[in-house]
Amino acid sequence: GALVYQYPRRTIxxxxxxxxxxxxxxxxxxxxxxxxxxxPQKTFELxxxxxxxxxxxYEQNFTQEKFPISHPNLSFSSMTVLNAYLEDRGLYLCGxxxxxxxxxxxxxxxxxxxxx
Amino acid sequence: xxxxxxxxxxxxxxxGLPVMLNxxxxxxxxxxxxxxxxxxNEAPKLLLKSSTDNKRTEHQGFYATLHKSxxxxxxxxxxxxxxxxxxxxxxxxxxxxxxLTFGKGTVLxxxx
Numbered sequence: 630g631a632l633v634y635q636y637p638r639r640t641i642x643x644x645x646x647x648x649x650x651x652x653x654x655x656x657x658x659x660x661x662x663x664x665x666x667x668x669p670q671k672t673f674e675l676x677x678x679x680x681x682x683x684x685x686x687y688e689q690n691f692t693q694e695k696f697p698i699s700h701p702n703l704s705f706s707s708m709t710v711l712n713a714y715l716e717d718r719g720l721y722l723c724g725x726x727x728x729x730x731x732x733x734x735x736x737x738x739x740x741x742x743x744x745x
Numbered sequence: 746x747x748x749x750x751x752x753x754x755x756x757x758x759x760x761g762l763p764v765m766l767n768x769x770x771x772x773x774x775x776x777x778x779x780x781x782x783x784x785x786n787e788a789p790k791l792l793l794k795s796s797t798d799n800k801r802t803e804h805q806g807f808y809a810t811l812h813k814s815x816x817x818x819x820x821x822x823x824x825x826x827x828x829x830x831x832x833x834x835x836x837x838x839x840x841x842x843x844x845l846t847f848g849k850g851t852v853l854x855x856x857x
Contacts, residue, residue, distance in 0.1 A: 663844065672834065673789075673847040722788065724845065733779075734845055738788040 631657040633725050635737035642713050643745055649709040650740040652723030658703040659725035663734065664696070668719040676721075679706060680728070710742065718744045747772045751835045751848035758825050758855055766820040766851050768809075768835035778811050778818040779836040779845070789834060793820065830855045 634653040642648045652662060661680045665673040677687040679700040687693060700706040706725070710717055720741050724734035751768040758764055770776060777796045781789040795802045795811040795818065802809055807822045818835060835848040 672849045673845075675844055675846075678844055733791055733794060736781075736788045736790070 631655070631735045633659075633723060633735045633737035635721075635723050635740050637740055638738060639741045639743070641743045641745060644714055645712055647709055647711045648713060648742065649707055650721055650723075650742075652706045652708075652725065652737055654704045654725045654735070657725075657727045657735070658729075659706070660703060660728045661726050662700055662706040663724040664698065664706075664708050665722040665724060666717075666719050667722060667739075668716075671719075673722065676708070713742065713744045715744050718742055747774075747837055747839070747844075747846040749835050749837050749846050749848035751833075752851045753849055755852045755854060758853070760827055760855055760857055761824050763823050764821065764825050764829075764853065766833055766835075766853070768818045768820065768848060770816050770818065770835075770837045772837060772839055774839035776811070776813070776816075777838040778809075779838070780807070780809060780818070780820050781834045781836060781847075783832040783834065783850075785831075792833075825853070825855045827855050827857065829853060 632655045636651050663678045664676040667673050675688045676691045677685050679685045685698050698708045720739040722739045723737045726734045748771045752766045780793040782792045783789040793802050793804050793809050798813045809818050809820050811818050833851045836845045838845050
């Protein structure tokens with residue numbers, strides 16, 4: 630079956646520092662990877678959408694300078710939160726799908742970021 | 746742009762009672778609707794999906810019917826269980842577009 634792994638599951642960083650999180654797709658080709666943030670008391674906000682062989686598209690209020698993303702192959706993506714501050718805390722979810730097969734996105738368990 | 750509106754906040758029910766969580770959407774494209782369930786400290790998991798008008802889809806006792814005429818995809822279950830306590834999200838996508846637009850989520854709390 631299709632699975633998505635994310636690591637680390639939890640991380641704590643000091644305000645102003647950066648942290649990198651990874652997303653691994655197993656059992657399918659992740660031609661499209663979406664990174665979301667679920668902040669406390671909020672729904673999922675799309676940060677950016679990465680499609681193989683296309684430019685990464687960032688949503689309003691999110692920038693490449695703050696959340697650089699790498700999607701080097703059909704099974705892996707990473708995102709870094711640069712200069713993290715309190716408002717960046719939350720659960721970061723990776724949603725991946727094979728565009729050629731299904732509109733269903735498979736989600737990883739998320740990386741929970743705490744900023745001190 | 747796309748938007749999803751669902752029953753907000755907390756829905757509390759006693760075990761064995763029926764439940765309906767509302768979901769309506771707005772899009773100018775042909776819609777794909779999803780219900781995701783998220784248990785505490787877990788990732789959201791797909792519960793139901795549909796892109797076919799007026800066809801009921803079912804999974805794990807939950808069911809929903811996409812009605813394009815009313816732009817709705819309400820989630821229902823005839824008899825809730827304690828294990829159904831979770832956060833439920835309605836989400837929208839459309840043909841050719843990879844992005845999911847989520848509603849704000851509904852917490853379902855089932856008591857004994």
